[in-house]
Amino acid sequence: MTTTSTSTASTLEPLNGYSPYIRALLSAVLLTLAMPGITGWWPLLFIALIPLFSALGRLSIQQSLFTGLLCGLLYYTSLLYWIIAVLKRYGGFHPALAAAALFALAFYMTVYFSLFCVLANHMLAQSASRGKSVALLLLIAPTLWIGLDFLRGILFTGIPWMDLGYALYRQPLLIQAADLGGHHLISFAVILVNALLFWLADRIHAFFSSASAGSDYHFAPPVIVFLLLVCLGGYSTVRYQQISSDTAATDTAIISVVQGNIEQHLKWSPHHKEKTVDQYLSLSAHAFQEEDKPALLVWPETALPFYPAREPLMDKIRDFIQAHDVLLLTGSPYFIVTPQEQTPVSYYNSALLLDHSGRVYSRYNKQHLVPFGEYVPLRTYLWFIKPLVEIVGDFTPGDSFKPLVAENIKAGVLICFESIFPDIARQETTEGANLLVNLTNDAWYGESSAPYHSWAMTVFRAVENRRGLVRAANTGISGFVSPTGEILQETALFKALATNAKMPLLSHHTLFTCGGYRFAILCLTLIPTLLYFSARKKRKE
Incomplete structure (x- = not known):
């Protein structure tokens, strides 16, 4: 495999062979294990997307599309497997037809997953170095993901089944910020944690593998993300105590x-x-x-x-x-x-x-x-x-x-x-x-x-x-x-x-009730802006 330098003037190292697809399958398995009902190992939610993120920015359009399809189909078929039994027993469907219906629904939901991979890969590929690409992921990934989640939740009557943040339903201290931006804000934070941990792992790897890596760190985005997560955590702690007091007095x-x-x-x-x-x-x-x-x-x-x-x-x-x-x-x-x-x-x-x-x-x-x-x-x-x-x-x-x-x-x-x-x-x-x-x-x-x-x-x-x-x-x-x-x-x-x-x-109203539900809409409307600025940045470089 031919590679190039990881200096700031280089292009990103491509991924060849089966590597991106193996990483996509690993993310699908981790997401499945994090969801309730099968294992419910919710801590996996905070690392499940790291394998997928590690492939993005270095794929062709066809590779990124297939990577998303592979990850999404495995994840959604494992999430929605119960549809086969429902259609067979109560809808009178032939088993083959019920399986086809499951595949069709999983494929439809995977379209959004694949679109995420294609758009994220395209925007990250505009960066001239791996360091810039990984730092940019901190902004791109959560915005893209939530915007597409929102779209999936409204088109064709909507199928908002088990967005990522829902896996934390048994952890009240981690979900209090839902009264600010709804469950979409919790999903946003989950994706931020995945992106931040990936940035950290990538930078550690770069530090030990390249003498020039120190010039390619880009600390500002991860520091901002870290502070945002700290603020959300602090808000959740304070808000939990406040609502507990209000509940006791009402x-x-x-x-x-x-x-x-x-x-x-x-x-x-x-x-x-x-x-x-x-x-x-x-x-x-x-x-x-x-x-x-x-x-x-x-x-x-x-x-x-x-x-x-x-x-x-x-x-x-x-x-x-x-x-x-x-x-x-x-x-x-x-x-x-x-x-x-x-x-x-x-x-x-x-x-x-x-x-x-x-x-x-x-x-x-x-x-x-x-x-x-x-x-x-x-x-x-x-x-x-x-x-x-x-x-x-x-x-x-x-x-x-x-x-x-x-x-x-x-x-x-x-x-x-x-x-x-x-x-x-x-x-x-x-x-x-x-x-x-x-x-x-x-x-x-x-x-x-x-x-x-x-x-x-x-x-x-x-x-x-x-x-x-x-x-x-x-x-x-x-x-x-x-x-x-x-x-x-x-x-x-x-x-x-x-x-x-x-x-x-x-009886009081939350920010979400009054207007915070628009958070996901904002993410969706920001996607064209991200595409524009990533293309503009590439032209300048």
């Missing part, structure tokens, strides 16, 4: 979460619906045997497997509510008849709030529906694909962020995977929610990593908006999260139970 409400553990293949069976109701009522009764009686019962998404308006079993539920003088928030399908419109009946995936008499007096309709799960996009052309939800007709999206008011509780409701879209919880907080409630049914994920992923992403909504968060899942994971992001309680998968917690009801 109003509270005792809430009970009921995890029914109804098997998915039985959930919509007409012959099983009475057993389902009896199961929830029996578990709910246990909640009142504890010393602190709940003011609000929370049942999961579509805990009622029928339309309440025309179901005799609602009498049982009303009798229970009246006997225990409690409010009930439950998931349920719902329909509205509007004969004056072209579509006379609209179906919703809803959260219903029942008052002390058992009457439905408030309702939230799910807004962000699951493609191919709750509706079929381009139904005219994809007529052969049926929704996974076993209800007649597609759901209609809701359009209101207003919280459901239950005495002193103002619940901002997130149904199913709405909890992975930060802006929904943010807008509900802006509308006055003092508590976030996630109703979900993760039964079709089985004993996979997906329920842990979903739980991890949900935890961040509490920190970003400084709201207590309650989660009721049919088969788990259910739980309670404090405004600091601490997991107060969480249930095991596939266990039927009811559990109570005293939840704080904070």
Whole structure:
């Protein structure tokens, strides 16, 4: 292999053979091991990208594209492997077709990964020396990554599944800055740490391998990055203590979460619906045997497997509510008849709030529906694909962020995977929610990593908006999260139970709630600027 000097006047040493691809595969493996559900070795998150970074800046366009494809495909297929079982069991897909669907989704998400590699490699290659290239990585890598993450989270309804920062969901002291710039800021910091450690390793290697390396250090960028990380760490420590104090002094409400553990293949069976109701009522009764009686019962998404308006079993539920003088928030399908419109009946995936008499007096309709799960996009052309939800007709999206008011509780409701879209919880907080409630049914994920992923992403909504968060899942994971992001309680998968917690009801707004959600947008808009200045710098050199 022909190489050149590493002095400031030289070009970067190229990588030939299989070296960049081996490094890409190593990064994919480290990222996979860092994510919850399989191993959850979160410290690996801070070194996982170093092998990939070590290849960038020295590749051709084709090499950088293939490096990104290789890393992204391995990572995303290992992250989303559970899709095959879901499509086979509940979608009726042939195993080969289910595997093809997984590959297609992983490939789509990998497009952003590859775009990162191509753009980063192009910008770093404009530097005349390895030292400058590595220092420039500290600015380029996090900005590019977060900007592309944001784009992936909004295009084609968005797939923001398990962005890097989410792997830290069990480390509240490391995620407090999410109330400044959301989970994207935490991912930004993770990438900064990877880039800084790579810079340090590269400079140590250069110092011992080249007599001229001392002139190629470029200390300013790493020093700035180090100070930024120190500031974020200091902020997190102080903010954690402050929010803990605020939480201890605020109003509270005792809430009970009921995890029914109804098997998915039985959930919509007409012959099983009475057993389902009896199961929830029996578990709910246990909640009142504890010393602190709940003011609000929370049942999961579509805990009622029928339309309440025309179901005799609602009498049982009303009798229970009246006997225990409690409010009930439950998931349920719902329909509205509007004969004056072209579509006379609209179906919703809803959260219903029942008052002390058992009457439905408030309702939230799910807004962000699951493609191919709750509706079929381009139904005219994809007529052969049926929704996974076993209800007649597609759901209609809701359009209101207003919280459901239950005495002193103002619940901002997130149904199913709405909890992975930060802006929904943010807008509900802006509308006055003092508590976030996630109703979900993760039964079709089985004993996979997906329920842990979903739980991890949900935890961040509490920190970003400084709201207590309650989660009721049919088969788990259910739980309670404090405004600091601490997991107060969480249930095991596939266990039927009811559990109570005293939840704080904070009302002030965070920087993220007011405008910090634009941090990722800023990163995206900076990408053309970075491309322009890197090209301009190359021309000057």
